[in-house]
Every structure is written in structure tokens, then in C-alpha cells.
Amino acid sequence: MANSPPALEVQRLTKVYKTARAVDGIDFALSPGSITGLLGGNGAGKTTTIAMIMGLVTPTSGSVRVLGAEMPRQRYRVLHRMNFESPYVDMPMRLTVRQNLKVFGMIYGVPDLNERIGEIAAQLDLVDLLDRPTGKLSAGQKTRVSLAKALINRPDILLLDEPTASLDPDTADWVRGRLEDYRREYSATVLLASHNMVEVERLCDRVIIMKRGRIEDDASPAVLLTRYGRHTLEEVFLDVARGRAHVQEAAQ
Amino acid sequence: MNARIASPSGLSARRVGAMVLRYWYLLRSSWPRLLDLIYWPAVQMFMWGFLQLYISSNAGFFARAGATFIGAVLLWDILFRGQLGFSISFLEEMWARNMGNLMISPLRPVEFIAALMIMSLIRLAIGMVPVSLLAIAFFGFNLWGLGLALAAFFVNLILTSWSIGILVSGLVLRNGMGAETLAWTIMFVMLPLTCVYYPVAVLPAFLHPVAWALPPTYVFEGMRALLIDHTFRLDLMLYALALNAVLFAATSLVFVALLASAHRNGSLMQTGE
Helix, strand or coil: CCCCCCCEEEEEEEEEECCEEEEEEEEEEECCCCEEEEECCCCCCHHHHHHHHHCCCCCCEEEEEECCEEECCCHHHCHHHEEEECCCCCCCCCCEHHHHHHHHHHHCCCCCHHHHHHHHHHHCCCHHHCCCEHHHCCHHHHHHHHHHHHHCCCCCEEEEECCCCCCCHHHHHHHHHHHHHHHHHHCCEEEEECCCHHHHHHHCCEEEEEECCEEEEEECHHHHHHHHCCCCHHHHHHHHHCCCCCHHHHHC | CCCCCCCCCCCCHHHHHHHHHHHHHHHHCCHHHHHHHHHHHHHHHHHHHHHHHHHHCCCHHHHHHCCHHHHHHHHHHHHHHHHHHHHHHHHHHHHCCCHHHHHCCCCCHHHHHHHHHHHHHHHHHHHHHHHHHHHHHHHCCCHHHHCHHHHHHHHHHHHHHHHHHHHHHHHHHHHHHHHCCHHHHHHHHHHHHCCCCCCHHHCCHHHHHHHHCCHHHHHHHHHHHHHHCCCCCHHHHHHHHHHHHHHHHHHHHHHHHHHHHHHHHCHHHCCCC
């Protein structure tokens, strides 16, 4: 794994909207099979970074390579091996869960689609909901449907933007469990933007902290806790957000 | 790494089919959407049909002009409803906040547009076939009796409607839902200029070049030639086809430019105004 080429590589990535630098020359590479948390306050550049990785936004400068393909120029070489989930992007509400999964399964070219829909529905506890309109479901159920769409093609690269936002703690914990299962089973590479530090501590091997479009820190959760002399990632996040960076190292 | 899903190469009929299926599911699940397809065409056809009955019984020319009004109404509806069917299917994605899911999927813009074209035909058929049958029953006007001429009229009108639909979709992608009303209003610019209900000669001279630059003008002139003079003007249809080819290519290029601009300015991440 250590010698494998990165599943995802970002070099000097920059996005400028008129005069605002949303992302400012960031670099990172993700190893295949890793889960990386992308942290930062509102406006830190997380969503823009993910959008550039997906080819949804064209970088001002710098490069993104996903599974060897240069984004966005070569995106159709790899989009079928990626997927994305966010509570801020909905599924068509009038379509049933099964219809939505069928449409997206066809778009992604999933073989044996009916079998796959049954499998993913069983894994995400959606079997009883398959023939109900998506719009009639609760927030937690809709999140599971969005996750089913994001996993329908068994993506090698999974991008998640606050996947458990607005979920109750029990449902959020359940969703995290399913994400762990998926990563374990398919060795998928996951990039997770989140404001939930408990979630990041539980799921992520590595944490990239962004502030004003730049990477402020990049290490494993354990290393970050030691580096900042803190007990929780939330405290580390606050240190970075309020400019109290590297407290422990400075003290030493 | 997951290698079970084949790499998508080139254009895919399966992905186009997936999008058509998506809109078909939506139509099937919503009777107001189905009703809307037939409601206005029927209302328009009845209003113009009764007006035509009234004036044709009071003026010699209109008696000779026969079914030009009702023919114009039905052909105008092909133009207008064709574009509306295209644009509304596109807007359904914006209203459903589903555009992000599509834009990060392997679905290519040209496949998305192909699906929207197919849906415009399906929606048009649902609305226009019953209305054309009502026109036979109430006014004795048989649109289908135009035969090959109808096919020529239809091809030209639907090509124009798709071109305008592509342009509107690009504007909404680039500018957000603030541009949504264009879907309903943009085609009405064509209503006076393409001379749906009167000949081009009625327009002031300075507007003639404008009218003849628009493909539907040739169709409506061709319809009048057919219904009044009983002559099929192939030359008009070929002019319309050539102009449609130019219009379709131009709006497709504009769409590509607007989509690239939307990628640059991040508007694909937003679905609001």
C-alpha cells in the first residue's frame, strides 16, 4: 500500500473567484484505501476543494489527479469509479427509492443492477422503503438513500460532504458504521469533509485542516492531539481556527 | 480497486435511457404534470377554432383561407411545447436539487441533452396527439392529413424548439434559477416575428430580414401556401432546415461555452438564484 501510487493527488491547487482566493495553493495526496478528514470552518475551502476533485469546478491553477486521470480534462475516464454524497444535494423526491437507484445504477453502468439494488438496500436497511417515494422519507432515511446512491457503483473514491449533518446521534453513528464497513470491504479511498470532530476521530486515518483556503495542518488524529497538547480534535480545531496553533510545540 | 464496472467509452444509449426513464417515472407519478401537457394546447385550439368558425362565416377571404388559424395554432404549439418540454425536464433537475448528482456522474452533457430531446418528443406526443384528434372532431381539421408536409413542418419546428431549449438550459446552468422564467417567455419573441397567424408581408419592411432569419417563419409561410394555395413549398422547408442547422450548431456552441463558464465560476455547486 505504501508504494502504491496515490489514489488522489492535488498539487498547488488554487481557485480564485473574482478577487477571493477560495483555495490557495494546496498540496496533498491520498493513499489507496485511506480515510482522510477535511476539516475547516465555514468558507475554509473544503467544498470548493471537493468540487475541483470531482471536476465540478475548474481550478484557476494547479492540478488534480484522480486514479491517474487529470481532472477535469479526463474526468470521464474515472467518474464511473467515483461517487459523492452530501445532504445538500437531493435525490428526485417523487421517484421511489428503487427508481432512483435504478436510474443512477444505469448512469454508472452497474452490472446486475437489480441484484445490486437488493444488496445495497439490505446493507443500508432500505428494503422496506424501496417502493416509497424518496420525498416521503425522514431525514435519516433520505441520508441512507443518498448513501445507497453514493455506493451503488462500488466507488474506489468516495467523497463525502458532511454526510451526517442534521442526523440524530443514533442514525449518525449507524451511518458511520456503514462507511467503515464499506471502506473495509472494498478498500475504497474516502475523503470526508465534516464539522463533526467525533466523526473525524472515529473514521479518519488522517486529518487535513484548512483555513482561508490553505492547509494549516495535516497529520493523523493522534499526532495532531500530541502536537497541540489537546485531548480532542475539537480542541485542536478551535486552536487552529482561533490562531492558537502548535501550542505544545511552541511551549517546548 | 473496483474493476467490476466497465469504463464508459464514448456516448452511451444506456445513460440516455436512464435519464429518459427518470423523467418518465416523474411524469407517471404526477397527474398535474400530465394534465398540464394537454390543458393549454386544448384551450388554445378551442379558442382559435371557434374564432375561425366565426370569421370564416363572415368574410370571403377567411372562408377561402380555410383552416389556417387552427393549423397555425397546432404548429405553434409544436414549436412552443417542444421547447417547453425540453426546458421543463431540465428544470426538474434544478427544482429537485439533483443537478449536482448528475454533474459528478458519468453522464455526459450530450447524453443529457439527447435525453431532454427524447422527453420533449414524449411530452409533445402526450399533449398534441389528443388535441389534434379533438381538432378533427370539433372543427374537421385533420393535422395528420397534411402527410409528408406535416413531417417537414414538424422536423423544422422541433429543431428550432430544441435549439432554444439548449440555449435556455445553458443560461440556467450559468446564471442559476434567476434565468428560469426564460423557459416560459423566450419563445414568445418568435410569436410576432415568425408570423404564425399572418403572412410576412404584413410586417413592416425593416422586420422582414429578421422574420426570414428565423426558421419557423418558413414553416408558417409553408403552411399557408399548403392550406390556401394547395402548394407544398419544398424550397421554404429546405431554407428552414439550413437555418435550423446553423441555429442548432450556434446554440450548442453557446451551451458548451456557458457550461465551461459555470465550471469556472462554481455555479454548478449552487442550485438557487
